[in-house]
Amino acid sequence: MPNSATAGGFLLVLAIVLPVVGVLFSVVLGGRHAERIALILMPAGLAVAVAIAVGVWRAHNVLQYFVGGWDPPLGVAFRADGLSAAMIVTAALLICGIGLFARAQFPSPKQAETRAPLAFWTLLLAVWGALNAVFLGGDLFNLYVALELLTFAAVPLVCLDGRAETLAAALRYLLFALFGSILYLLGAVLLYGAYGTLDIVLLSGRIHAEPAAWTAISLMTAGLLAKAALYPLHLWLPPAHAGAPAPASAILSGLVVKAPFFLVVRLWFDVMPRVPVHAAAQVLGALGAAAIIFGSVLALRQGRLKLLIAYSTVAQIGYLFLMFPLAGRPETGHPWSTAAWTGGVLQAISHAFAKAAMFMAAGLIAEALGHDRIAGLAGIGRALPITVFAFGLGGLSLMGLPPSGGFVAKAMLLTAAVAENQWWWALVVLAGGLLAGGYVFLVLARALADSNEPLTLLKTISPGRQTVVLALALCAVLLGFVPLRPSELLQIGRPDIAVVGLR
Amino acid sequence: MSAATLYGLCSAVLVGLGVFGLIVHPQPLRKILAFNLIGGGVFLLFGVVARRGAAAGFGGDPVPQALVITGIVVAFSATALVVALLLRLFQETGQATLRLDE
Numbered sequence: 001m002p003n004s005a006t007a008g009g010f011l012l013v014l015a016i017v018l019p020v021v022g023v024l025f026s027v028v029l030g031g032r033h034a035e036r037i038a039l040i041l042m043p044a045g046l047a048v049a050v051a052i053a054v055g056v057w058r059a060h061n062v063l064q065y066f067v068g069g070w071d072p073p074l075g076v077a078f079r080a081d082g083l084s085a086a087m088i089v090t091a092a093l094l095i096c097g098i099g100l101f102a103r104a105q106f107p108s109p110k111q112a113e114t115r116a117p118l119a120f121w122t123l124l125l126a127v128w129g130a131l132n133a134v135f136l137g138g139d140l141f142n143l144y145v146a147l148e149l150l151t152f153a154a155v156p157l158v159c160l161d162g163r164a165e166t167l168a169a170a171l172r173y174l175l176f177a178l179f180g181s182i183l184y185l186l187g188a189v190l191l192y193g194a195y196g197t198l199d200i201v202l203l204s205g206r207i208h209a210e211p212a213a214w215t216a217i218s219l220m221t222a223g224l225l226a227k228a229a230l231y232p233l234h235l236w237l238p239p240a241h242a243g244a245p246a247p248a249s250a251i252l253s254g255l256v257v258k259a260p261f262f263l264v265v266r267l268w269f270d271v272m273p274r275v276p277v278h279a280a281a282q283v284l285g286a287l288g289a290a291a292i293i294f295g296s297v298l299a300l301r302q303g304r305l306k307l308l309i310a311y312s313t314v315a316q317i318g319y320l321f322l323m324f325p326l327a328g329r330p331e332t333g334h335p336w337s338t339a340a341w342t343g344g345v346l347q348a349i350s351h352a353f354a355k356a357a358m359f360m361a362a363g364l365i366a367e368a369l370g371h372d373r374i375a376g377l378a379g380i381g382r383a384l385p386i387t388v389f390a391f392g393l394g395g396l397s398l399m400g401l402p403p404s405g406g407f408v409a410k411a412m413l414l415t416a417a418v419a420e421n422q423w424w425w426a427l428v429v430l431a432g433g434l435l436a437g438g439y440v441f442l443v444l445a446r447a448l449a450d451s452n453e454p455l456t457l458l459k460t461i462s463p464g465r466q467t468v469v470l471a472l473a474l475c476a477v478l479l480g481f482v483p484l485r486p487s488e489l490l491q492i493g494r495p496d497i498a499v500v501g502l503r
Numbered sequence: 504m505s506a507a508t509l510y511g512l513c514s515a516v517l518v519g520l521g522v523f524g525l526i527v528h529p530q531p532l533r534k535i536l537a538f539n540l541i542g543g544g545v546f547l548l549f550g551v552v553a554r555r556g557a558a559a560g561f562g563g564d565p566v567p568q569a570l571v572i573t574g575i576v577v578a579f580s581a582t583a584l585v586v587a588l589l590l591r592l593f594q595e596t597g598q599a600t601l602r603l604d605e
Contacts, residue, residue, distance in 0.1 A: 073566075074566070141570050141573070144574075144577075145573060145577060148577045148580075148581065151581075152580065152581070152584060155584065155588075159588070159591075162591070162595070163595075164592065164595040164596045167588060167591055167592045167595060168592060168601050170588055171531055171585065171588045171589060171592060171601060172601055174581075174584065174585055174588065175525075175531065175534050175535075175538075175585070178535075178538050178581050178585070179525055179538065181581075182538060182541045182542060182545060182578075185545050185574060186518065186541075186544075186545050186548070189545060189548045189549055189552055189567070190548075192552055192566075192567060192570075193548075193551070193552035193555065
C-alpha cells in the first residue's frame with residue numbers, strides 16, 4: 001500500500017463534504033429550499049461515487065487521502081478499497097431513488113415554513129454524508145464519530161410524524177445505539193493504549209493475539225452488533241423501522257443498519273487478519289442463524305405489512321453474519337477469495353435495494369388504502385399492479401430465488417458452507433429461504449386475491465413513484481446477473497494473499 | 504499500585520456501574536445518566552492511556568487528550584438528543600417511560 005495520498009484522493013473528501021455542505025445550506029435557507037438542494041446534490045453525489053469506483057477499478061489499488069497532509073499515526077486517513085467503492089455506489093443509488101420517491105411525500109412548502117420537509121431533506125443528506133464517512137474512514141476514532149453522526153441523523157427520521165409510538169421507538173433505538181457506540185469507543189481506547197495507533201493499516205501490522213486485543217475487539221463487536229440489530233439485540237428495530245415514514249424506513253433498513261455491519265467486517269478482516277478468532281466467528285454465525293430463524297418466524301406472524309418487512313430485515317441481517325465463520329482466515333488458506341466473503345457483501349448490497357423497494361411499496365399501499373393490515377390487502381394487486389410487482393421482485397431477493405442478488409449471495413454462502421465442511425449453516429440458509437418464501441407469498445396471495453366489494457382508494461398513486469420503486473427492485477434483480485464467483489472489485493485493497501487466491 | 508493502575512481501576516468501576524444501570528433501570532432518564540457514567544469511565548481511561556504512553560520529558564500523550572474532547576462533545580450531543588426526545592414524549596403522553604401501554 002502506498003504511503004502517500006493518491007491522485008483520486010480528493011474525490012473521497014468530496015463524497016463526504018458535498019452532503020455536509022447540503023445540510024448546512026438547508027439549515028440556513030430553510031425548508032422551502034431543502035428539497036431543491038437535495039435534488040441538486042443527488043446526481044453530483046452519484047457522479048462522485050461512480051468516479052471513486054472507477055478510480056479504484058482503474059488503479060486496481062486503494063485510493064487514499066490524508067487530511068491536512070498529515071500522515072498517520074498523527075493524521076487521519078480516508079481510504080477507498082473495492083468494498084468501500086461498492087458500498088458508496090450502493091448508498092448513492094439508493095439515496096437518489098429514495099429522494100425521487102419522497103418528493104411527493106415531503107413537498108416544499110409554498111408559503112409558511114413546515115417542519116417535516118426541512119427535517120426529512122436535511123436528515124437524508126446528513127445520513128448520506130455520515131454513511132460515506134463510515135465507508136471511507138481509515139481511523140477507528142474517526143469511524144466512531146462517523147457512526148455517531150449516522151445515529152444522530154437516523155434517529156430523528158424514525159419520529160418525523162411526531163406520534164407517541166414513534167417517539168418511543170426512536171428513543172429506544174437511540175438508547176441501544178448509544179450503548180453500542182460507547183462500547184465501541186471503550187474498545188478503541190484499549191486498542192490505542194495497547195498499540196499507540198488507531199489507523200487501520202498501521203494497527204493491522206502491530207496487533208497480535210493477546211488479552212488486550214481480544215477484549216477491545218469483543219467490546220467493539222458487541223457494540224456494533226447492538227447497532228446492527230443482530231439477534232438478540234434486535235428489539236429496537238421492528239417498531240423503529242415500521243413506524244417511520246416509508247422513505248425513512250427504506251433508508252434505515254436498506255442502508256443505516258449496513259454501516260455497523262461494514263465496520264464489523266473492517267474490524268475482523270482488516271484490523272486483525274492475523275488474530276485467530278475461530279471460536280468467536282462461530283458465535284457470530286450462531287447469532288446470525290438465530291436471527292434468520294426467529295426473524296423469519298416472527299415476520300410470518302405479523303398482521304401489519306410494515307412490521308412484517310421490518311422483522312424480515314432482522315432475518316436478512318442474520319445472513320450477513322454467516323460470512324464470519326465461513327470466510328476463513330489466513331491460516332486456512334485464501335481468506336478473501338472464498339465465496340462467503342463475496343456472498344456476505346453481496347447480500348448486504350442486494351438486501352439494501354430489495355428492502356428499500358419493499359418498504360416503499362408498502363408505503364404506497366398504505367397511502368392508497370389508508371392502512372397496511374395484511375388481511376385487508378385483497379384487490380390491491382389490481383389497483384397498484386406495478387407496486388405489487390416491485391414488492392414481489394424484492395421478495396425474490398429475500399427468498400434467494402434466481403434471478404436476484406439475494407440468490408447469488410445465498411448460493412455463495414451455501415457453496416462456502418459445503419466447501420468448508422460446515423453443513424449446518426447450509427441448513428439455516430435453506431430454512432431461512434423457505435420461511436422468507438412463506439411470508440412473501442402470504443402478502444402476495446392476499447394482494448392478488450379478488451376483493452368482494454369494489455376497492456376504494458383514498459388517493460391515486462402517481463405512476464412515477466411506482467416506477468422508482470420498480471427501478472430499485474430491478475436493481476436487486478440485476479445483481480442476480482453478477483457472475484457466481486468471488487468478485488474482483490471487492491478484492492481490491494485486500495492483502496496480497498487475496499489476489500493470489502483469485503487467480 | 505501505581506497512579507495509572509488506580510485510575511484504570513476507577514474507570515473500570517465507572518463503566519461497570521454504568522452498564523449495570525443501563526441494563527437494569529427501565530426509565531430512560533436513568534438510562535441516559537448511566538450512559539454518561541460509562542462515558543465518564545471511558546474518558547478517564549483516555550487519561551490513563553495518555554499518561555502511560557507519554558514519551559520521555561512529556562507529561563502526557565496529546566492524542567488521547569484530543570480524542571477525549573471530541574468524545575465529550577459527542578456524548579454531550581447524544582445526551583441532549585435523548586433529553587429532547589424524552590421531553591417531547593412527555594408532552595405527548597404525559598409520562599416519561601418507554602412502556603406506553605401501562
